[in-house]
Amino acid sequence: MAIDIVRAENLEHALELLARDGAQARPLAGGTDLMLRLRAGRLAARTLVSIADLSDLAYVREQADRVELGALTRVADLITHPVYSREFPAGARAARDFASPQIRNRGTLGGNVGNASPAADNVPPLITFGATVTLQSKRGGRSMPIEDFFEGPGRTRAAPDEMIVGFQVPKRPGAFQFFAKFGSRNANVISIASAALCLRLDGETVREARVAYGCCAPVPLRARRVESYLSGQRLDERLIAGVREAVLGDIKPIDDVRGSRRYKELLVINATEDALRGALESVRKAA
Amino acid sequence: MGETLRNIGTRARRVDALEKVTGRARYVDDLELVGMLHLKALTSAHAHAELLSIDTRAAESMPGVFAVVTGKDVPGENQIGVQIADQPLLASGKVRQMSDRIALVAADTAEHAEAAVRAIKVEYRPLPVITHTDEALAPGAVKIHENGNVMTKKQVIRGDVEQGFAAAAAIVEDVYEVNYQEHAYLEPNGCIAIPEPDGGVTIHASAQAPFYIQKAVARVLGVDYARVRVIQATTGGGFGGKEDYPSEPSACAAVLAMRTGRPVKFVYDRAQDLAWSTKRHRMKVTNKIGADGEGRITAAQVRIDCDAGGYTGLSAIVSERSNSTAFGPYRTPTARVDTYVVYTNNLFGGAYRGFGTPQTTFAMEAQMDELAARLGLSPAEIRRRNILGPGDETTTCQKLTESVPGIETFEAALARSGYEQKRREFEAFNQTSRWLKKGIGIGACMYGGGLHAGGQFLEGSGALVHLRPDGSVLVSIGGTELGQGAFTVAAQCAAETLGVALEHVRVTPSSTDFVTDSGPTVASRTTVMSGNAVIDAARQLKGRILEAACELYGVPADEIELREGQVLKRDGTRLGSLKELANTAFAVKKVNLSAQGWYAPPRKTWDNARGNGDAYSSYCFAMQVAEVEVDLRSGRTRVVRVTAAHDVGQVINRTLIEGQIEGGVVQGVGYALMEDLKLDQGRCLNPSFTDYLIPTTLDVPEVDIVLIEQPHSAGPFGAKGIGEPSLIPAAAAVANAVSEAVGYRFRRLPLTPERVLMSLEEAGKLR
């Protein structure tokens, strides 16, 4: 089956093409996910709308209370951009642990989110920052919290004619941020599991906790039990020791070639405890 | 020699460096021929089944299809087994592993061939799938071959082990199991078969052993060896994976080339290569050793269960190396080895750098640590007390005579790594560190260079050297260039012997038309075998032109020296150029400026029943020390440093040797920590580099290399092999370091983060 690849000249053109071909069309950004599926014959689309030329959508913009990221921002830019790495060190960490230089130079944030893999590394940190995703179609625009964007592996709530244009990421001044990715080697590895935390602390009290995990559910998961377990509590060894139960209440990892359910559970429990210990250490150091 | 070596022990640039780094080198898949067809294979849907029917009618009438063949269409013998005739080229009657080919399609495009493959209908009657050697050996197990599931049994008997164990103060006995390892060469298997007008065929293949392909193709076509020309295409890595296996795709392509009268290309994609080609064998190793109160081994016993997969392939030979050298570099006054090579329905086991020894080395080296702990000795000390030296006998009762620097190599590795001190430091560090644990471990190996006594009918290698009238030199060897640098070594040997500048030596692609059957490029034998053959040819030529020079310059031949393209008197006076001399020798004196060289080591004696005799012509020692950090939160191991001390006889090319050692260590690290093929009912679940992980550059430890040079008289300029010894001890060293770091003995490889963490969790070592 022949596939058409159309280069969109600008956003309007891209939206036009998506509206025209509906469910038969897919946006093509860096192609680091899409081309693999195409080659493997696992792509239903008939038209690929290349958005690679829409350079207007590649940006990291700082506003007073937030940072705006364009859909075509390359993963490599998340590492090097001074604003992103200053405001969101855990986000920059996720970008650094992502793939290899070649893939980071091609792969985009919009593609990482649009691909809707439970293993997408940039997503858990963005969930913990409270990021929203902005969608655009000929019919208009809308936005939603990023954790609500995913429906299942490879499935999102974007309508066939809608495209991700960007992300709004609220700044988290003074928050303790954490990201850890687990794989069997140091680079170019799909996560076995990942964990992100963003904690607003007041002395040794957790005012607000936002926690997310990768590869622990069919979608990147916001861990609401862990969040409510931690929120308003005093951060101490007792709290840390008890987080295990809350984590197990949130996550539902599966056995697969990358790892067993039990191993993934242990990984995110250990990572969560580790993050909390790190947070405790950082407030004690600051005091 | 007596003269200073100009081209030996240098860092000469590889002869193929530029073409490879610029991308100009042409690999099989880069070759396009007029009228060329593309071959695709249909492989089995079951790991074990009776084949009831194959219906190719629909496929035959598909667009672009030129031919569809099954087993009955093979013109010669439908048989590919190199050692035992147990493997049809195309399945007949039964399938025994997932990679069994049912039918082949040749079409004008790869897509058309693929579509036709999908249109072939096959009926099977599934049989129980045997997934482990224990199942295969269990009473009443379904028979994979008519003669049962034990393909062959080998043994070594040395003295009376029972008496040896009776004299022991401590005995350790345990079961070790290792998983497959995939070669992961950059270039998947590929070949082109071109039908020749004279009824023969030319094969261009990515391969290590053109002579194997020649025999296999001649057999399936029913033609003379002389009509099968095999040319080694530029080959993107082999590591043993392209020893016997390329005979299979080559024979397939040859059958279709003869059938269609057109060139046929058969190139695998990565998933096919991973799922179909041979692997390092899964083995179960039951190792029992005993030592006296001083830590001196009194008895060593091992049982090896080698999982061959559905066919023999090279398994019987691979396991002979496991069998003959199961106890590494140690003295074993009494010993008993029982090796069972067992059919299963798993992946096809074959040659892989190290050839059956990384598995037994992992077990033996772990056992040495266990025995040391039992006796209150350090891991270093127990090894020191047992390492073989000159005059000692190996397990197979072979006396070691020349170039036996085992202890020197061992001490060099310990000293350079600061082993004892680091071990104490790490122990102290681990007392206080909660999550991060450090460990240091030793891996030791003694490797027999060249082919085993049992395979010595293949042991001999040729070379063809031409001196051209302009003083340039053309070399052909029977060995192959796999990326290891064999052509550079051959060129250096020719340049050194003939006194030609290296840049005027060209090495041709290896071809069966140029030299005699030289055996395979395996067993770390090519520097020694092809190097010696080149030297033999070059010496003949040198003798002839010195004779001509003697007449031309009126100087006695033994007064003349050839150096870097110049003809000199011993005192350094210049007589002329090699160019002038070669031209005169050729044009005026009618000297034959071509010479065939040959090298074969002395015959070895071998008693198969007792596994006694001269297993290998010579041995080299490889001693490695690995330092690791294990993170107890994830189970992840980072290999920080590997100190690699190697006994190499004489360095021919320092850069190449370092490359071999670094590469071998990295493959060993991958084997130890991450490379993990997963199977379900004989089917490979992760045939891709997304999920079969090999080390990346960011996983490579610092590799600190120490070279021990004690020349061996049989080696070219004294050199011994390095290809495999570089890999063999690495996994054992890493595994010992991990076990020491976390205080828990691991008896399986690989030590994936999951295996480490879950084992410790189950052993109650985490909280």
Ligand SMILES: Cc1cc2nc3c(=O)[nH]c(=O)nc-3n(C[C@H](O)[C@H](O)[C@H](O)COP(=O)(O)OP(=O)(O)OC[C@H]3O[C@@H](n4cnc5c(N)ncnc54)[C@H](O)[C@@H]3O)c2cc1C
């Ligand atoms: C070797 C390798 C290593 C990798 N390692 C990692 C890793 O470590 N971590 C990780 O998370 N991922 C990894 N990936 C996956 C991939 O690189 C990332 O998901 C990447 O961010 C995808 O971006 P892209 O621009 O290439 O997307 P594309 O392949 O172009 O698109 C991916 C999907 O998103 C859709 N899409 C793209 N842009 C938009 C948009 N603006 N709006 C709506 N939908 C859109 C496409 O239609 C498609 O369905 C790896 C991939 C490879 C090949």
